[in-house]
Structures are given as structure tokens and as C-alpha cells.
Amino acid sequence: MNDIASNKATVNRLQHVLPATLVLLLAITVTWLSYTREPSDAFLFPRLISSVMVFLAMWNFLRAFLGLAKVGDGLSAQTVVRIAPGVIVMLVLVYFAAKALGFYVASFLAFLCVFSLYDPASHTAISSWVKRLLITAAFMAVIYALFTLLLKVQTPRGLYF
């Protein structure tokens, strides 16, 4: 039932101002780069786009600053807490483990971690862990058949596989 509460979390002004500022900063950086880099011929189109982008980003920032921006659900603290472990697993395993341990090992671990972290079933019973491992292994087998056997994709091997 907590979910409904988090869904209704209205977006406060800060939640709009922060991304609007970031987008504005990005737009300014892109524009600055477009007008300063060489060869200028190659940056003709980027200049055009970035100028429009800066204008829109300023407009967007003003709307956010004045509290006129209304669309979007925003992020509640609770949602952040809920998604954090999963996102960290994704980043750590992909960025650091994929090349070191191998793509398959990293994917296997990513699947298992995300599944286990969010699985409502018992985390102390052996049977539920066996079930999790079996499901993960079965899924990775399907992936192996599809990508490696059928499509002959060569994944980074790293230490293991």
C-alpha cells in the first residue's frame, strides 16, 4: 500500500529546478564547445542545434524556477531507497566485472543479485536459493544458445567466461 503513497508524491519545485539546471548547464557546455572547436565547417549543424537547445533549456529553467512545471511524478525518498541496490548492482557488475570476470559471469551475477534482492520469497530457506540459482542458470542457458551458439557473438572473456 506504500506504493500508492509514493506514486502520489507530488513533484516539488526543487525536483524540477535541479534537473532543469543540469540540462541548462549541458546546453551551455555544448553550445560553448560548438562555437569554439575546429574545424568550424564540421560544427555548423551543432551550432544550430545547440543555440536552439540553450534557448529551450532557459525557457524550461524559468518555468521550473517559477514553479510552472507540473508534469512528471518526481522521485520520492522511498523510491530512491528501493531502486538504489539494483542500480548499484547494475553499475558495479557491468562497469567493473564484465571485462575482469567475463561477460557471462557478470551477467549471471547481475541476474542473480537483482532477482534475489527483490524476490519476496524467503532469504533464509535453502530451497528458495536453489530455485533462484536454477532460474538464473536456465535463463543464462537460453541467452548462451541464442547469442553465442546461434549468433556467434564473441563476448569479453575476462578471468572466467
Next chain:
Amino acid sequence: MEFLQYFGGVFEPTSFLLLLGGTMGGLILGATPGLSPTMAVALLIPFTFQLEATQGLILLGAAYTSTVAGGAVSAILLKIPGAPANIATALDGHEMARQGRGTEALHVSFLASGVGGIIGVLLLIFLTPVLARWALAFGPSHLFWMAILGVTIIGSLDSRSFVKGLLSGCLGLWLSMIGYDDIQGAQRFIFHDSLTGGVNIITALIGIFAIPQVIEMLAKGRVKHKIVAVSVAKQSLLSSLKLLSKNVKALSIGTVTGSVIGLIPGVGGQIAGLLAYDQTRKFSKDRDTFGKGNPAGVIAAESANNAMVGPSLVPLLTLSIPGSPTAAVLLGGLLIHGIFPGSDLFDNYPEVAWTFINSMLIGQVLMVIFGIWVASYAARVSQIPPPIMAAAVLVLALFGSYSVQQSMGDVYIMLALGLSMFLLEKVGFSAAPLVLGLILGPIAEANFIQGSMIANAMDGPAQYFLMGPLNIVLIALVLSSIAWSFFSSRREAEKNALLSDTVAKGGGAINDPFHDDTGAQS
């Protein structure tokens, strides 16, 4: 009616088996994230070495038609569009699947694909000589205006906020310029080594659509399976057919848009689906239901991207000009058998040419039958508990984005784009305009630069870009599209001002009758 003589060739045992295999295999390959129709057809080329020319082409033709339709499966069930052509399908199709109407979505998607596809191939059969001239009429200046026409729908594609829609589109256009510039070879905006090759469109699609969805599932936290499982509504084929017949308008808009866009070399089917979707929504009475599970959205998008298949082969078969990357790969399939397409293809090799075209016609029918058969099973994907689903979509996204170019850089880009998109969506930015910008950027830029270079050697840019009947027609279309978006956004704003007290939350599926079910389940 010459083509009728060659139908026999399609039903010879070996040919028909290949057609069946090609269709089924194509559906599976098309449904695999990261595998676009072009790559699927290229993968099959080595198999055709062993076959006779006609048989090889039957296999390739069947695979082409069914991979385009197969992309809808992952778009609907997983919200991962298999190819740019299926982006618009994901918008309403996945919403339908979440509401337990996955079977229905898959049914109408395959039926619409079949109708659009058959009409497209019939155009190829009857109007090829007329259409070939039309395809050649599009030079760089016209393609530039075509791309701009696509850009103008960016603002209206996102009904939630006009500014944020346009800004999302600009971000997409900017992303498309990262990496080496294609014509000058200059390096642009390379902040990280992974970006040297630019942002690949398939990689971006996977990240932008799949990752936010994974995170949404995680945001539900630990929830009991039983409550979460969405019941899959039983759907008879008959009622799906009825649904299709109720949406004849969407079907016709999709088919016409797809056929016309498919003909133009260099634009191809990438934007056909989105343009058709946007047109259908503009002409619809209940525009607000689009993006919340309106079958008309799926029908328009899928009929458009399959209608484009037939006409996209016109320039290839008559002029030997491959109008799309997939057509280029098919050209390879013809060449290895010593068949050079051209104006006399139908005189020199009538059997090969007509059997190929006929097999695409039969292939469309087989694709519909096979697609509908698997639809009811496939739709059960939505019953998979969220933690497994999130893990599975994540791993599929990793493998899908890696296999596009076998590059870890693409995997990083995919994740980075996905995480940013999740956060941006939370404050009202949207994915569809961003992707449209990403697709249109290179088309607009390359044709603008090329056109300017040609113009400088001729009568100057003003003359080249603004004169001539086709330029004027396209510019008129661009202007009317801008006017439409402007006025409709003003009308929307007035309506919103009235409702602003009640709709402070915005964006959610408030008007949706199905939303109550899912809300109670979570």
C-alpha cells in the same frame, strides 16, 4: 498479372520449407533485442551460398518481412523496440501488455503488419515503374526537408509538455552528433572513449526504453508474486479482427504513410512508424488515450513499418539502388548468384524476381498465422514476477547492446542513457522525441551539408533548397505541421488550465479504466 504464373515456385517443397523456416526464424531474430532486420538478413546471407538463387531469395525475403514484424514482440512485451521501426509500437503496445491485454496487442500488431505488408508488396508488383521515378526525385534538399518535417512532429509527439518535448528532441539531435562527423571526419563531443563511434541507434533504443522500465520494476520493492501477476485476458481472434475493423482509419493512415516513406531512399522505415503514429493521433477523436494503451497506436505503427517493406525494394529492383541498409544486404544476396538488378531484371530473370516477390506476399500471410499462434503464449510474459522480469530485461539489454557491434563501449552508453532517461522521465521529459531526434539528426545534417556543397557549385543555396515543386510542397508540409503543433498545444494548455487543480500529478494513466486494476495490485 505476370506474377501469378510464378506462384507455383513458392509452393515447391524446398522453397516452401525455407519460407516457413525463414518466417519463424525471422520472428525469433526480430524479437531479439539488439538484432535489427538488417543484421538478421546479413546473418542469413552465408546460408544462401548453398542454395539456388530463387531459394536463397525466398529465405531472405521471408526473413526481412518477419523480422520487421517480430520487432513488435519485444516492443510490446518488454518495451524494447527491436529496431527503430518498432518504437511507436512500444508506446501503446507495452501499455496494453501491462494491462493484461498483451494477446490483444500482439494480435492487432500482426494483423496490421499483415495488411500493411500485403498492400506494400502489391504496390511493388503493380506500380514499380511509376514509383521508381518518384524514388529518384528525392535529392539532398528534399531529404533535408523530409527530416525537418520529422523534427516538427517532435513537439507534438509528447503531449505532456511542449517545451520539454522540444528539449528532449534537441537532446536527441545533439546525441546524434557525438563521435566522428560522417562527412568531414572531425571529432565532436567525445567525452569518453566509448563515444568515439557515436551513439548507435539500436544501443540507444535498448537503453532508453528498457533500463527505465527495469528501474520502474525495482521501484516496486519486494512484493508478493500472487498479487502482482497480471491476469492475461483471453482474446479470441475474432474479437481482435473486430478491433482492427474498428480502427480502419489508423490502418489506412499507417499503410499510406509507410508506403510513401518506404519509397524514399535514405529515409527508410525508421521514421515511418513514428510519423504514422503521430498522424493517427492528430486525426483521432480521443487523442488523450494514446500512450495509455490505445490499440490504434499499435495498428498505425505496425501497418506503417510493414507497408514500407515492399516499396523500399522498388529502387533496388529497378535501378539497383539500395534505398535502405536492409535493401543493400538483399542486393548482396542477389549479387552472389550473379543476378544484377536493374530495369531488365524482370525480363532476364522473371522467375527469380517474381518468385522472390510472391514469397514475400505468402510470407506476410504465414507471418500473421505464426504470429497469432504464439501471441497467446508470448503474452504470458507479463505474468512473470517483477524481480525475474527486471533481471531478465537487464541481462537481455546487456547482451543486446553488446551484440550490435560487439563493443563494451556500447554497453556503457546503453546504461548511461538508460539511467539518465529514467531520471529525466521523472521530471516530465520523454523518450520518443529524444529517439526521433537521434534518428533524424544524421539525415538532416548529412543532406544539409551535401546539399550546400552541391548548391555552392551550382546556383547557390537559396535556389537549391527553396525552389522547385517538390521543395515547395515539403516546405508547405513543414509549415502546416508547425502551425498544427502550435495551435493544438495552445488548446491543450487552455484545457489543462481548467483541469490544473485536479491534474497536479500529471502524466499518469488517470483516465485509464485499466489503471485501477494495476494500482490495486501493487
Next chain:
Amino acid sequence: MNKTLLSLALVAATSVMGTSVVSADDFPERPISAMVSYGAGGATDFQARIVTMMAGNEDYLGQPMVIINKPGAGGRVGWNWFASEADNDGYTMGAYNIPHFIAQSIEGGVKYSAESFEPIANWGADPAVVVVGADSPYNSIEELIDFAKENPGKVTVSGAGLYVGHHIAALQIQKATGTKLAYIPTKGGGAAAMKAVIAGDVVSGINNLSDAYRAREAGNIKILAVADVARSEEFLPDVPTMMEAGYEVDNASVNFRGLMVPAGTPAEVIDMLAERVQAMFGNARVAKQMAAGGSPMKIMSRAEVQEMWAARQETLTDLLAGLK
């Protein structure tokens, strides 16, 4: 509990898959990838798929070869990746296009040069040809050049990109005839450049002999001259070379295609590949399919390719230096 099971799973996985170190004796033990710097369906991609189709045969490599396309910026994207990221264990090969990558490395802004790669063998040579539309008023290279001399900068010439064979040919023609051409690089390779000629977007074009030959068969274009030292007896015996027409344009723009590995690949692996791959290119079925597609073959050994690379490096440095 968790940890035990996890490590068990890992042990099981490693024992099944093995973590053996590559040794030259049993190389190759898994499929080999071949990177092509151009999109699927382009001439290089199409030919690479044909010449590698017999790789699975025990006489050659005994393992299939898989084509990976990394297109972008006239090949720069693919070769950058190949020079900086590809594994140098022999399992990642790449297709080279000469003069493209050498010209680009001389121009700068890329991470590779001829030293970054080790050639294995060459499979084809595709000269550049000058083409005009079928209904063009020009019937010979002289007529076109004369018109260009009278109208400097007005003759638009389409080609596949900057610093690729077509561009080199255009630069050579300008240098040899003293004219100024408006070279229009296209996005989308030779096919897009050819479309521009057929549709009349440009006055003339420079394109691959193989593609031009087919376009002429289809009745879409006229071929005015070949930028090579000799006529193509097999495909275009009636088309004169630029030299015959009296313009000093040699074969520096001829597009040589072959396979290479990144520098640092073990010598035994290179030797093994150089021998087997060259034999594979010579397979009769490969030759038959290449001829059917109108693609001229030229098989060269590793030593011959090394010599050719060095020679091109010299000519191109001179040619490009003269332009700045």
C-alpha cells in the same frame, strides 16, 4: 550459504568452460570475428562475407568467421576501435581498405597508422572509375575534363567520403589536369554516391569499378575512365585508363581489400593465419562467387601486402602534402 552456493556455481562454470591460455598449436578453437569498417551491404562487407565463407573448412581455419560491422566516418570508427580496443590474440581480425586508412592516418585525428596493424593477406583490388549518368552530355573523359577546365568548381563529383579511394582519385585528377572539381562526399558509402549520379543530383561521380560495372549493365550510367595503370580486361575492356587519355593518374587510388590483425599479435599466430587465409582466398568457390558479383580479385601474400602498404604510405604522403 549464499556464498558457498555462489562459489560452487562459479567453480562449475569455470570447469565447464575452461580458462585455458591460448596456444598457437590449437589455434583457433573458437569462431574468429572479422571487423569491417563499413556498413552491412556495402562492397567491402559483401566481399568480406564471400571470402570468409570457407573459413570453417578444416583445410583453412576450421572455425567459422563472423563479420562485425563498425561503420562510421569513412572507416575511422572501425579502425580506431581495431587499433585501440581489439584483442591481439588472433581471434579478432579486421578488413583493411587501402588507400583509405593510410590516407586518414596521414591526415591525422585518428588513433592508427600503418604500424598499428599487421597485414595477413589481400583478397581484392577495386579501381576507382569516373562515371556520369546515362543521359549525361559527356561521352568521354576528355569532354568532361574540358568542361571542368572552362567551369572551375562547377563540376560536382560524388564519392564515398573524404580520404577514401574515391577522394584520392579526385585529388589526383585535379592535380594532373589543373582543374578544380567540387568533390561531394556522401554519407552511406559508394551506393549513396552512385545514387546521386543516377538521379542527376551531381554531374559526375567516382565510384568502385565493381559497382559501376553493375550500374552500367543495368543501363543507368556511362563509365568514362579507370584510375588504374591498366584496363580491366575482365570487366571493362572498352574503358580507357586515365593514363591513356593523357592524364597522369596512377593506381594510388585503387581500393585494396584484405584482412589484418592488430599489432602485437603473436608471430606464430600471424604466420599460421597468413598461410591459411591466403589459401582460403584462393578457394575455387570463393572465386566463383566473387566473379558472379562482379568483384575483381587480387590475392596477395603477407609479404606482398607489406610492400604495397609501404609504397602507398610514400605516394600518399607526397600527394597529400602537395595539397596543403
